[in-house]
Amino acid sequence: MTAPILQSKLPRVGTNVFSVMSAMAAEHKAINLGQGFPDFDCDPRLINAVTAAMQAGHNQYPLMPGVALLRQRVAAKVAALHGVQYDANTEVTITSGATQGILSAILAVVRAGDEVIVLEPSYDSYAPNIELAGGVVVPVALRSETFAPDFDAISAAMTAKTRAIIVNSPHNPSGRVWSAAQWDTLADLIAGRDIWLFSDEVYEHMVFDGAGHQSAALNSRLRERAFIISSFGKTFHVTGWKIGTVCAPAPLTLEFRKVHQYTVFTANSAMQHGIAEYLGDPQPYLTLPAFYQAKRDRFAAGLAAMPLRLLPCEGSYFQCVSYEDAPLLRDLTESECSAWLTREIGVTPIPLSAFYSIPTEQKVIRFCFAKRDDTLDAAVQRLAKLGSRDGVASR
Numbered sequence: 501m502t503a504p505i506l507q508s509k510l511p512r513v514g515t516n517v518f519s520v521m522s523a524m525a526a527e528h529k530a531i532n533l534g535q536g537f538p539d540f541d542c543d544p545r546l547i548n549a550v551t552a553a554m555q556a557g558h559n560q561y562p563l564m565p566g567v568a569l570l571r572q573r574v575a576a577k578v579a580a581l582h583g584v585q586y587d588a589n590t591e592v593t594i595t596s597g598a599t600q601g602i603l604s605a606i607l608a609v610v611r612a613g614d615e616v617i618v619l620e621p622s623y624d625s626y627a628p629n630i631e632l633a634g635g636v637v638v639p640v641a642l643r644s645e646t647f648a649p650d651f652d653a654i655s656a657a658m659t660a661k662t663r664a665i666i667v668n669s670p671h672n673p674s675g676r677v678w679s680a681a682q683w684d685t686l687a688d689l690i691a692g693r694d695i696w697l698f699s700d701e702v703y704e705h706m707v708f709d710g711a712g713h714q715s716a717a718l719n720s721r722l723r724e725r726a727f728i729i730s731s732f733g734k735t736f737h738v739t740g741w742k743i744g745t746v747c748a749p750a751p752l753t754l755e756f757r758k759v760h761q762y763t764v765f766t767a768n769s770a771m772q773h774g775i776a777e778y779l780g781d782p783q784p785y786l787t788l789p790a791f792y793q794a795k796r797d798r799f800a801a802g803l804a805a806m807p808l809r810l811l812p813c814e815g816s817y818f819q820c821v822s823y824e825d826a827p828l829l830r831d832l833t834e835s836e837c838s839a840w841l842t843r844e845i846g847v848t849p850i851p852l853s854a855f856y857s858i859p860t861e862q863k864v865i866r867f868c869f870a871k872r873d874d875t876l877d878a879a880v881q882r883l884a885k886l887g888s889r890d891g892v893a894s895r
């Protein structure tokens with residue numbers, strides 16, 4: 501008997517660029533500044549809190565929306581930071597990472613044929629999530645180099661079928677951050693329409709140079725139609741733990757939880773209890789901007805002498821660079837350049853083209869600076885083989 505052939509629901513999806521580049525980095529023993537994860541450990545107090553939770557017997561299913569104390573502390577944190585109240589019982593849900601939060605929110609909102617605007621470059625899970633919901637991805641490019649939203653293009657992309665827009669600030673991969681004025685312009689654009697907002701704020705605590713994080717929740721016109729998604733993986737250097745949060749008004753949360761209940765039911769118990777305990781101290785997340793800003797600055801200072809042009813990085817843990825002036829690189833595509841740097845220089849970036857559905861080449865690659873200082877220094881030392889900026893100038 502021949503087995504039936506399974507028609508792919510995601511025919512365009514292959515192994516994602518992060519896995520591919522991490523494997524390439526391992527194969528060539530390159531320093532992996534590709535996939536976005538810290539190479540240092542989290543605060544031992546957090547490990548102790550999780551261990552204590554397991555030892556205290558928190559090993560069975562927690563409540564479906566998440567451990568109550570964690571939801572209360574998330575609500576209190578948002579209130580303290582932004583002056584915005586979410587009800588811990590009806591408006592905060594703990595998820596298995598932001599990834600599941602984004603998927604469940606999309607599944608709760610998007611129906612067959614609905615259009616969802618995705619600003620590109622974009623994080624790679626959005627488009628397949630929309631397709632799984634039966635929706636149609638409508639890519640709208642951010643402006644090249646500045647990665648600012650092009651509101652005319654967004655407006656032009658809106659139709660009667662537009663059901664949602666996904667915004668990510670601080671932005672992966674560009675490191676750009678939305679201002680209050682930009683959020684307000686978005687609110688103007690979608691006012692009076694049946695359009696929901698998925699606001700991916702996983703890098704909320706990595707905003708630099710004294711600028712505060714502008715959550716979409718700060719804009720009351722957006723808050724009423726927004727799912728605000730975040731991740732403790734980023735905030736507490738535990739990307740492998742996969743614990744995230746989704747804050748949304750009660751009617752939205754009600755529908756969100758219907759999906760959440762039947763995708764994962766709940767997120768893992770001990771991590772939730774441990775994080776709840778650890779969140780009692782605000783210092784770890786309040787000191788995060790300075791911690792990552794120092795890393796951004798260290799890495800940027802190291803690259804300054806090289807024929808690489810740094811694009812502005814206002815937040816996140818990514819530094820994008822243009823290699824159009826680098827003699828050894830400028831004739832390569834972004835993918836070729838990333839592979840070449842991995843093989844020949846021993847440092848792995850991610851090509852920016854991987855974040856677009858429309859083929860794009862800007863001679864820009866992304867480096868992750870969420871790494872130990874000695875890792876960043878070693879990467880800079882290797883990248884010095886690209887020559888100097890002076891060499892380029894005197895060419």
Ligand code: PMP
Pocket residue numbers: 536596597598599600623668672700702730731732733734739742743744
């Ligand atoms: N959104 C963005 C923009 C990200 O960079 C990441 C990190 N991988 C995620 C969502 C997913 O976060 P998590 O690991 O909590 O699922």
Ligand code: GLN
Pocket residue numbers: 516518519534535536537672
């Ligand atoms: N968010 C990480 C990045 O952008 C990777 C997440 C993943 O590997 N799926 O690099």
